[in-house]
Amino acid sequence: xxxxxxxxxxxxxxxxxxxxxxxxxxxxxxxxxxxxxxxxxxxxxxxxxxxxxxxxxxxxxxxxxxxxxxxxxxxxxxxxxxxxxxxxxxxxxxxx
Numbered sequence: 001x002x003x004x005x006x007x008x009x010x011x012x013x014x015x016x017x018x019x020x021x022x023x024x025x026x027x028x029x030x031x032x033x034x035x036x037x038x039x040x041x042x043x044x045x046x047x048x049x050x051x052x053x054x055x056x057x058x059x060x061x062x063x064x065x066x067x068x069x070x071x072x073x074x075x076x077x078x079x080x081x082x083x084x085x086x087x088x089x090x091x092x093x094x095x096x
Contacts, residue, residue: 006027008083009082010025011024015071016070019071021053023075023082024054025052025083026048026052026083045064045072046061046064048079049072052079
């Protein structure tokens with residue numbers, strides 16, 4: 001048996017501040033690591049951003065501390081959508 005090769009989807013998104021960002025969805029393993037940090041929303045957001053940008057923890061920390069709230073919220077929404085998270089019940093898109 002050969003397992004299928006799965007590539008996380010990518011997208012360029014425009015944030016409320018007008019900035020654009022190229023991000024990718026999270027893998028199943030990454031999504032589960034984020035879920036394990038619940039209910040600490042800040043940790044979940046930072047980890048999601050780190051995975052979506054293939055960034056380092058210090059890079060994310062610096063950006064997060066200076067980012068606009070609406071940019072963070074929009075980015076997290078886009079990451080969740082690309083990752084298949086938060087899909088409606090009954091729709092199989094591989095969400096956690």
